[in-house]
Amino acid sequence: MISHTLLKLLLTPAALVCAAATFAQVAMDLSLNRTVYMQYEPIYAAVTLRNDSGRALAFGHDPKLQGFVLFEIRDSKNNLVPKRPGAEINTTGLLLRAGEIKRLVIPVSKYYNLDPLGTYRMFAYVSHAQLPAEYQSKETRFQVSPGxxxxxxxxxxxxxxxxxxxxxxxxxxxxxxxxxxxxxxxxxxxxxxxxxxxxxxxxxxxxxxxxxxxxxxxxxxxxxxxxxxxxxxxxxxxxxxxxxxxxxxxxxxxxxxxxxxxxxxxxxxxxxxxxxxxxxxxxPNAGKLTATQLLNENGDPLENAAPLPQPPRSSGLLDLGKEVVNPNR
Structure with a gap:
């Protein structure tokens, strides 16, 4: 007869394997185009999602389709960076087919108050009503400088x-x-x-x-x-x-x-x-596009946009695709 203690030891690796499998239903990566930003400069984060859940994930208004992409950002004193009043990242309309990899570029500084100078740590999270858990990216760090x-x-x-x-x-x-x-x-x-x-x-x-x-x-x-x-x-x-x-x-x-x-x-x-x-x-940007060129104020694709060196005025969520660089590179 196997003792309860031995049974627990035997089951622990299996539990860990199951947990890893559950965690792998959505793989996440978080990256920035730079590590240092000028104060008040728009900061964009690229969130890459890979759907390994075996089903399509549609983000919508229905409670069964509700999903979120959120960020946890902390300053050098480990204080949580607050959201800007009324700022919410809208993921409605996002579709991740089974096995699909999609890269989303989000103007993080539009939604979170990153105006103060200092060093920041950032994580990205994704959740969906059809997933058993929330998934977290690795940590990335960046600095806001006065120049x-x-x-x-x-x-x-x-x-x-x-x-x-x-x-x-x-x-x-x-x-x-x-x-x-x-x-x-x-x-x-x-x-x-x-x-x-x-x-x-x-x-x-x-x-x-x-x-x-x-x-x-x-x-x-x-x-x-x-x-x-x-x-x-x-x-x-x-x-x-x-x-x-x-x-x-x-x-x-x-x-x-x-x-x-x-x-x-x-x-x-x-x-x-x-x-x-x-x-x-x-x-240096030949053949590539920026978020400024792809979006207008309503988040719609721009037609014949000129690559002007002005602050990005994009809003909402943007899928930049494979051949696109973050702005200001």
């Missing part, structure tokens, strides 16, 4: 009515640098005392090459960012962070430069010539 300010200019908002009745409001453009691995990246931050209008990744440090910045009579900022010793990225942004110019220029007999007319405040790009993609410089 180092290398250039700044405060401007007024132009009075386009000409009446001069409104009180002058100040807004600030600042260029900040942030180190990630061996590289140093530049960001444009547009803000005032009450609001941050845009955090835009505008380029990378190239040797000892220097960027150029000018503000025109309408308080729009113009930037000339080196891409190589002979190629420059010309960008211009409005006061709300919207990109209004996006071109690459190259050195010919003359070097591209920004010229501001002291009489009327107009800023023009002088010298050089338009650079050709694939000939004068390589497009």
């Amino acid at each position: 180092v300010e290398v250039w700044s200019k405060s401007v007024g908002i132009p009075d386009l009515t000409g009446k001069g009745e409104e009180k002058s409001v100040e807004r600030t453009y600042s260029i900040r640098s942030m180190t990630e691995g061996p590289d140093r990246f530049f960001y444009l931050v547009v803000e005032d005392n009450d609001k941050v209008y845009g955090v835009i990744r505008i380029g990378k440090r190239i040797g000892q090459e220097q960027f150029r910045a000018e503000v025109d009579m309408l308080s729009r900022i113009h930037l000339l960012m080196p891409v190589s010793p002979k190629v420059f990225h010309y960008l211009a942004f409005a006061l709300d962070g919207t990109c209004i110019a996006n071109q690459h220029w190259k050195t010919t007999g003359t070097i591209p430069t920004l010229v501001r007319d002291p009489a009327n405040g107009m800023v023009t790009l002088a010298g050089g010539a338009v650079a050709r993609v694939g000939i004068d410089f390589q497009d």
